[in-house]
Amino acid sequence: MTKRQGKEFAYFSAISRDQTTVAYAWFNADGFYELRVTPTKAGKYEVLYRNPEAGFVQPCAFSADGSRVLTLFFRKDNTSQIAWVEIASGKVEVLRSLEWVYPKKMDLSPDGQWIAYDSFAPNSRTERAIYLLAADGSAGKQLTTSGNYLFPVWSSSGKSLYVWGGAGNEYGLWRFDLDAGNKTASKVWLRAGTGRELPLGMSRDNQLHWVERESVSEVFWMDLEKPEKAHRATRRFAGLNRAPAWSEDGKRLAYLSRRGPENFGQQAHTVVVLDIETGEEIEVEARMAHVEELQWGRNAAATSQLSALGSDGKGRGGWFVLDLVSGKTRVLDARHGEAYQKFAGVLKADGSLLRLDGFAGMSALALNDNENQVAVSGPEQGLVLWDLATGDKQKIATEDFAELAWGRDLWGAKGDTLQKLWPEAGEPRRVPNRAKGFAVSRDGKRLAFTVASKQENLWRMRVEP
Amino acid sequence: MADARRAIAVFLASCGALSLLAIEVPLGLDRFVPTPAHNPLRPAAVARGKELFFDKRLSRDGSIACATCHKPELAFSDENAVAIGIAGRQGNRRTPRLANRAWGKSFFWDGRAKTLEEQVIGPIGNSLEMDLDPTEAARRVGLSLPELQSALASYVRTIFSGDSKYDRYLAGDAGALSGEEKRGLELFRGKAGCATCHLGPLLTDEEYHVTGAGAAEDAGRFQVTQQEDDRGAFKTPSLRDVARTPPYMHDGSLANLDDVLRFYQEGGKARNNLDPEMRKLNLSEAELQSLKAFLLALNGRLSDGLR
Numbered sequence: 001m002t003k004r005q006g007k008e009f010a011y012f013s014a015i016s017r018d019q020t021t022v023a024y025a026w027f028n029a030d031g032f033y034e035l036r037v038t039p040t041k042a043g044k045y046e047v048l049y050r051n052p053e054a055g056f057v058q059p060c061a062f063s064a065d066g067s068r069v070l071t072l073f074f075r076k077d078n079t080s081q082i083a084w085v086e087i088a089s090g091k092v093e094v095l096r097s098l099e100w101v102y103p104k105k106m107d108l109s110p111d112g113q114w115i116a117y118d119s120f121a122p123n124s125r126t127e128r129a130i131y132l133l134a135a136d137g138s139a140g141k142q143l144t145t146s147g148n149y150l151f152p153v154w155s156s157s158g159k160s161l162y163v164w165g166g167a168g169n170e171y172g173l174w175r176f177d178l179d180a181g182n183k184t185a186s187k188v189w190l191r192a193g194t195g196r197e198l199p200l201g202m203s204r205d206n207q208l209h210w211v212e213r214e215s216v217s218e219v220f221w222m223d224l225e226k227p228e229k230a231h232r233a234t235r236r237f238a239g240l241n242r243a244p245a246w247s248e249d250g251k252r253l254a255y256l257s258r259r260g261p262e263n264f265g266q267q268a269h270t271v272v273v274l275d276i277e278t279g280e281e282i283e284v285e286a287r288m289a290h291v292e293e294l295q296w297g298r299n300a301a302a303t304s305q306l307s308a309l310g311s312d313g314k315g316r317g318g319w320f321v322l323d324l325v326s327g328k329t330r331v332l333d334a335r336h337g338e339a340y341q342k343f344a345g346v347l348k349a350d351g352s353l354l355r356l357d358g359f360a361g362m363s364a365l366a367l368n369d370n371e372n373q374v375a376v377s378g379p380e381q382g383l384v385l386w387d388l389a390t391g392d393k394q395k396i397a398t399e400d401f402a403e404l405a406w407g408r409d410l411w412g413a414k415g416d417t418l419q420k421l422w423p424e425a426g427e428p429r430r431v432p433n434r435a436k437g438f439a440v441s442r443d444g445k446r447l448a449f450t451v452a453s454k455q456e457n458l459w460r461m462r463v464e465p
Numbered sequence: 466m467a468d469a470r471r472a473i474a475v476f477l478a479s480c481g482a483l484s485l486l487a488i489e490v491p492l493g494l495d496r497f498v499p500t501p502a503h504n505p506l507r508p509a510a511v512a513r514g515k516e517l518f519f520d521k522r523l524s525r526d527g528s529i530a531c532a533t534c535h536k537p538e539l540a541f542s543d544e545n546a547v548a549i550g551i552a553g554r555q556g557n558r559r560t561p562r563l564a565n566r567a568w569g570k571s572f573f574w575d576g577r578a579k580t581l582e583e584q585v586i587g588p589i590g591n592s593l594e595m596d597l598d599p600t601e602a603a604r605r606v607g608l609s610l611p612e613l614q615s616a617l618a619s620y621v622r623t624i625f626s627g628d629s630k631y632d633r634y635l636a637g638d639a640g641a642l643s644g645e646e647k648r649g650l651e652l653f654r655g656k657a658g659c660a661t662c663h664l665g666p667l668l669t670d671e672e673y674h675v676t677g678a679g680a681a682e683d684a685g686r687f688q689v690t691q692q693e694d695d696r697g698a699f700k701t702p703s704l705r706d707v708a709r710t711p712p713y714m715h716d717g718s719l720a721n722l723d724d725v726l727r728f729y730q731e732g733g734k735a736r737n738n739l740d741p742e743m744r745k746l747n748l749s750e751a752e753l754q755s756l757k758a759f760l761l762a763l764n765g766r767l768s769d770g771l772r
Contacts, residue, residue, distance in 0.1 A: 049637075050637075051636075051637040053634070053635045053637070054635075075635070076654070077654065077660055077664050077665065078660075078664060078665075079664065079665045079666065081495075092636065092637075093496055094494075094495055094496060094666075095495060095496045095497050096495050096496075096497045097495050097665055097666050099665060133497060134497075136496075137495070137496030137497040137498075138497075139497075140497050140499060314660075314661050314664070314670075315660070315664065316661075328741070330741040330742075331741075331742070335655060336654040336655060336658075336660055336661075337654060
């Protein structure tokens with residue numbers, strides 16, 4: 001029904017109950033999402049809501065009478081909001097603001113009276129609870145008061161709400177029987193879960209559809225002199241580990257590890273620091289909304305501080321310094337309303353950032369130990385060494401490398417090979433298929449990387465006759 | 466701590482019994498107004514609460530009412546640096562504004578009250594303010610203590626401020642803010658970093674921070690938590706109607722908005738546990754003026770009680 005147009009594309013959608021209209025989010029040429037509606041017969045679309053201040057919109061459902069679209073807004077000031085958007089006028093009524101956390105799933109009851117959604121439980125930044133909100137905003141209830149529950153989906157009768165979650169080891173699919181927003185019976189356990197289910201919705205014949213993620217991601221390290229032996233960084237929390245970073249002395253390896261159910265989006269991360277020589281691990285819960293990458297600081301406080309690229313709970317994207325003792329963060333280089341991806345780069349010893357966006361058209365960047373030379377790689381330029389003092393450039397390879405890592409020597413990764421590139425070129429070495437996120441220790445002795453595979457299965461289950 | 470968490474969870478779980486009162490909520494605020502199950506908004510309670518808010522019998526000597534310090538014409542605050550109680554008794558903290566407290570998570574500068582029902586009798590019993598045993602206050606007006614709490618809290622829940630130029634801008638009216646106010650907004654969110662704590666519809670994170678403002682003797686949030694990190698921490702106030710309510714900070718120690726901007730420009734005042742977000746801002750004079758222009762755009766339409 002829609003076609004990608006350059007940078008513009010459609011994203012979330014909801015279909016009206018009479019199946020005549022689709023509401024969808026459209027990423028527009030100005031770089032934010034607008035809310036559109038279009039007939040299902042793919043006639044002319046209409047822009048219903050376009051406001052850069054609420055630059056992320058997610059239509060979730062049509063009202064029972066088809067006159068309004070239940071929509072999730074995410075505002076520039078980092079506030080997510082549950083709102084109705086009137087189709088005739090585009091008028092917005094905000095029902096509830098939810099700080100920076102957005103619901104993983106929001107579903108309107110078949111009678112149009114209640115909105116079910118998940119959000120953080122009171123006083124928690126990791127566990128979620130299920131909430132009910134009257135569609136006219138006149139009432140609100142918290143359905144679950146302990147444990148971690150998310151992804152509510154109504155049955156087609158509207159008498160039951162299906163949610164994933166649980167407390168302790170009792171994770172799975174549950175049914176809550178409700179009448180006028182009140183529980184009519186104890187919750188019913190239906191099926192064990194892995195914590196990696198993403199519900200899609202309920203069909204009219206009461207079949208619950210969901211995706212179960214089976215993707216795995218593991219961190220490995222090896223001595224570069226003994227490439228035949230790769231060590232798995234941890235046997236714990238198998239399949240949930242990524243983004244390794246070496247400490248300045250190459251003796252400790254930090255990586256990200258997921259805990260608890262997968263949230264498919266904003267995700268609490270545990271930072272694990274592994275002592276390579278003793279095998280001892282410490283864990284720190286990063287107080288951030290999302291962590292994408294780690295780099296070890298190189299200043300005097302480097303032993304207790306890591307730098308993390310991601311976003312915090314204050315709506316800032318960029319680099320943050322993470323205190324390994326307290327878990328507290330402070331801003332290193334971040335801005336409100338900015339995507340953290342814009343801050344991709346390499347941290348220098350003085351804590352400043354050498355950013356990739358300073359090297360137009362480049363795909364990878366690495367800085368040498370003296371910080372006087374940078375290697376950049378791109379599809380058009382190949383591999384170039386750049387003297388930061390003089391600005392002189394030296395092309396050392398015509399090919400582009402997906403990743404660069406500079407320990408004592410410069411290494412480049414491409415496909416399933418890793419190769420020493422500078423000062424002397426070495427023979428390409430085979431690395432495991434799907435390896436990425438290469439990190440070479442400063443002393444040039446050790447290599448770490450992530451190996452990830454992607455697997456998602458579609459499931460359905462009839463939950464009511 | 467676990468008990469406290471459970472108590473909060475139980476309270477929040479009981480929030481939001483169906484409102485019996487159709488409330489007009491101004492632009493910029495949520496349609497959903499949280500209320501505890503045991504005290505849903507009822508017209509009679511709101512009306513009674515408003516009468517009580519202006520009733521001087523709630524003070525020991527009958528000289529002051531809630532509204533004496535929370536003046537509607539001053540955004541439900543007053544002009545004094547610190548609260549002035551009966552017989553001119555002087556407190557040590559500024560009278561907070563009351564608008565939009567229905568969505569508050571905790572109350573008082575140090576957050577010692579978890580509900581509005583708990584908060585509203587605090588000043589009545591405070592010896593430096595109204596200095597009257599709350600039970601006696603309730604008896605004087607012919608109510609039980611829970612009835613007094615319910616009525617006052619119901620009324621306070623209906624005090625709103627919204628529909629400011631900023632709200633209209635957020636709602637999509639690009640012309641609602643002038644060029645200078647928009648530059649101020651950019652600074653507010655960017656270089657000045659104000660939006661780190663002053664965010665969302667309430668323009669506060671409802672959290673506690675050490676900015677170094679005020680006298681070091683006031684331990685602030687520490688008095689509630691006994692956590693050393695909280696010594697000198699105070700709750701982030703909302704910035705709605707901020708231009709209407711000088712003086713500023715928890716102790717009214719800064720006379721006007723220019724003083725406040727200069728305070729933050731310098732990175733606050735040194736404390737051992739100064740919030741890591743506090744830093745010198747290096748704003749130019751023109752930038753400070755733009756920021757001030759934006760703060761002036763936060764004046765909203767105030768409303769209270771039944772409509």
